[in-house]
Amino acid sequence: MVDREELESVCKRRGFIWPSSEIYGGEAGFYDYGHLGARLKDNWEDIWKDFFLGIDDNYHMIYTPNILPYRALKASGHVDLFSDVLVHCMRCSESYRADHIVMELTGNNIEGMGAEEIEDILEKNDLRCPSCNGVFSETEDFNMMFSLNIGPTGEHKGFLRPETAQGTYMNFFREYRALRRQMPMGLATIGSAFRNEISPRQGVYRLREFLQAELQIFFVPGVHDTYYEELYDEDQKVRLLRDGEDEVKFVPVKELDELPIFYRYHLAKVYEFYHDHMELPHESIRLRELSDEEKAFYNLIHFDVEISMSSLGGWKEVGGIHYRGDYDLTKHQEESGTKMSIPIEGERVIPHVMELSFGVDRNIWALLDCGYHSKDRDWLSIPNKCAPYHVAVFPLVRKDGIIERSLDVFTELNSNFRAFWDKSGSVGKRYARMDEIGTPYCVTVDYDTLDDDTVTIRDIKSKEQIRVNISELVDVIDSLVFGEKVFNDHFSE
């Protein structure tokens, strides 16, 4: 169990993450990554890329701009639909979503209706504020996108992108040609997205500028997706919370009959990422199916990846697995006039999209939340590959040439790993510092080192030590950090 304030305090004090522009009082919804947080984030992104691009030779990274022109987001539906029509009560100034209040008071669903029509309905039916019976104001359109003007005349309207996906969709056809028409085709990207949230809350969980890591997979159902049947491990188990059920089930994906194979395949891959690579325990991961009400209209199948975070009060979304059908490419084809269809057996077919979407900041927070222990000692348990420092080097005491010897060891390790050297305070204090920032291994140079060229390696999880010769130190640390080998293998030797 982690208290959010305690975790935020460590993050600030040690250099992970904190509110942005804080010397000017800050601005809600923006966070900075400090020197440790930046490394953690970069490492997470590297592991994400290695894993998701690694599952198929035809999955690739691309990068696209943060600013998108008006028409791109008109096509995607964000200009019209990524907004709420609000009304305020003139008496008590309570604000409401106009469609919700009309629905509540009249029972009519008016989704997609324009502002003027809504005002008409409010007036004709003499609808009043439910809490004080006051009259409503005129409607106010609130779009969640940050708008801006491009160029000196300001005539070109644009937006900061509300999701990275649109840049990827617009590149579908060019990459389809550049990748020599291989399908299925995956285009991944990592980048910033921007949403002018009404009230950012809960630290990095809801931000106005945030990082997304997304993989868009393009294929034609019934044609390219059969490819996944060969790769598919039907016995792989995932923890699922189905819509309408209230218990999580740990089931092999082969039992999910009503979900297509390509969906099950990627569902399992996402689960594998969190369990095997983020090293989160099964109990902390679940894939939750969204109800029809929660689901966006274009998503045919939608499970969220949820991680149990005690600092945020329980299960929180860190990613989504969306089968979006042909919605995106169809919309861009309509708006742009550019062909998005590909030839299949003499006919032209618009490919479908399977989207794996992750909030990077939320994932970083999930690692910190799940990894931080404060019971007997404060220590951070994160995957070795994620750790800001892989290894630290200490002189046991500051005399008799031990400092110099430890610097030699440090120099060698630092050319192979992210290493850290510290002579300040007692050795126990230095272990404690490394515990707090998740450095998995600490190497200590002592008097035995002077006699026989051995050093100790201390493991963060168990606090146990092994003694190895300096000549094999790099190999041992390498196998501990990057290899399959775990500390106890060495310890029992």
Added chain:
RNA sequence: GCAGGCGUGAUCCAGUUUGGUUAGGAUUAAGGCCUUCCAAGCCUUCUGCCCGGGUUCGAAUCCCGGCGCCUGCACCA
């Protein structure tokens, strides 16, 4: 956005009710002494009243405005 609470060194907190010496403690951090392995001890040291106005001889304290955070409501394509 609404209601309530809050904002004091890097972190956490006392002090604000009733305005008045050099704003106090703990932790952390830096330098040193000591030290043969898990935040030991000793000495020294750095950093603070969220921002801007106002009242007053005098403001961390009272008033106004702003910013931020927390809880609840609302919101979260």
